Amino acid sequence: MIRLPGRAEWGGMGKTLAAATASVALLAAGCGGDEEKTSSGSSSAGAADSAKVEIAEFDYAPKTIRVKAGGAVTFTNGDKAPHTAETENGAKGAFETGDLGKGASKKVTFEKPGRYSYHCAFHRFMTGAVEVVE
Numbered sequence: 001m002i003r004l005p006g007r008a009e010w011g012g013m014g015k016t017l018a019a020a021t022a023s024v025a026l027l028a029a030g031c032g033g034d035e036e037k038t039s040s041g042s043s044s045a046g047a048a049d050s051a052k053v054e055i056a057e058f059d060y061a062p063k064t065i066r067v068k069a070g071g072a073v074t075f076t077n078g079d080k081a082p083h084t085a086e087t088e089n090g091a092k093g094a095f096e097t098g099d100l101g102k103g104a105s106k107k108v109t110f111e112k113p114g115r116y117s118y119h120c121a122f123h124r125f126m127t128g129a130v131e132v133v134e
């Protein structure tokens, strides 16, 4: 009979711990959802009709660029090394700038909303994304 309260106490603690873990998980899930809502909500308002991506030191800046549907992104290479910006073969909304030498630029128009991940054909570690919003 003396052990019973002890057991009950442990049971209670277990429950508390489980509840705490559950609420942490909920909190994390809630945060992710909110963040996504916030970013997509503010994205269309902040998106421009045209945007620029500068290529320098084997990187795209900014890494993710946002434009309105029907808008254009101009890719300009500031490196001595040639670069491209292109999607995977067969990707939805595929595009490619072709080889860009130093100082060269290419304007790409995006008609359909979506996220277009791209990379450099010569340097696969160079990656970026264009987000096209309504």
Ligand SMILES: [Cu+2]
Residues within 6 Å of the ligand: 058, 082, 083, 084, 120, 121, 122, 123, 126
């Ligand atoms: Cu490159």
